[in-house]
Amino acid sequence: MSRNFLRALALGGIIGLGLGLYYGWVVSPPERVSSGPTALRQDYKDDYVLMIAEAYSVDDDLAQAKSRLAALGLKDPGPPVAALAERLINAGQDNADIRRLAALAAALGHTTPAIAPYLP
């Protein structure tokens, strides 16, 4: 096998590799099968938690709320839910939203002095 043959093979391989990577990463990346809520931007994650609290206020289904929070990667969801409620308190947000988050945090077994006044 001549040296020129090997050079041509290597050149083709490098060009092909570059084209394959460009196509696979940029032109046609794989379907986002793994893009769950954990990949959401933080503000969307906060809203996702709020929606879970709203859903919990409607259906009173704690198991489903836990399952949804787990999909966000929250293994111990009580503290982050309470923390979000406190952030809304500090930002002067809607009391109804705060109450729903506080209720969910309490149902998850976590309360704080700041959110206690918003509990029934």
Place this chain on the structure above:
Amino acid sequence: MTRLTIALVIGLVLGLTAGLLYAWVISPVQYTDINPSGLNAAQREEYLMLIASGYAADGNIARAKQRLAALGDPDVARTVTALAQRAAAEGRSPETVSALSALALALGVGPGPVPTAVEIITPTGAELPTLELPTPTAAITLFAPTPTGTSVYEYELASAQKICDPQLPGPMIQAQVQTADGKPIPGVEVVIAWDGGRDHFFTGFKPELGLGYGDFAMTPETTYSVSLAAAKKRAEGLFAEPCDAGNGKTFLGAWLVVFRRLP
């Protein structure tokens, strides 16, 4: 083709294969800080259900629309409607189905077209459509149905009319479920019962005929009743009656049964 060209082509193919293998399998693109439009299909549905639950909780349609906009769906009303129908068919909780239906309505799902241009047979002299009797001696009777499920809403039987439309594929029961102001409601379970049998369907599975529409093929010489799980009354005594085709021949007609949600 020279040997060098052959080597170049072989290299290209091998390199391309290796590149695609690496980009698609070994190290695919990792998405971070995405907005909801980047969620995978299953998670987008979950997100929609959460938006509907949020709307059910706070009644804030402006906020619901803002959340829906983040999904980047060009026809989100239809998507929500389809999800409501599927949720109902899959036996999801009444809260979920009701929340999705309510959101679809709030998004302005307009009334669907009337199934077809039909000849409505009404008793002579009647100013308003009234219940058509299957036979001169039989009557549609209204009963309080046996509760078969739970629902957030209650419905009333608004009308049951015989329709003679030769364009229809055969004798059938057409059901329309509407809000108090006439907007179609998808995802509502309609129960059809007859002597020795029972079946059900959900409204909205034929969106081209209206989001609150559903139908059931009738068997001749069988008498049916039509009800909703949450309706106060049901229509009974419906069977395929002959209609005049206008050329001395007859064909079997259909029934249009309308249920209306109580405010």
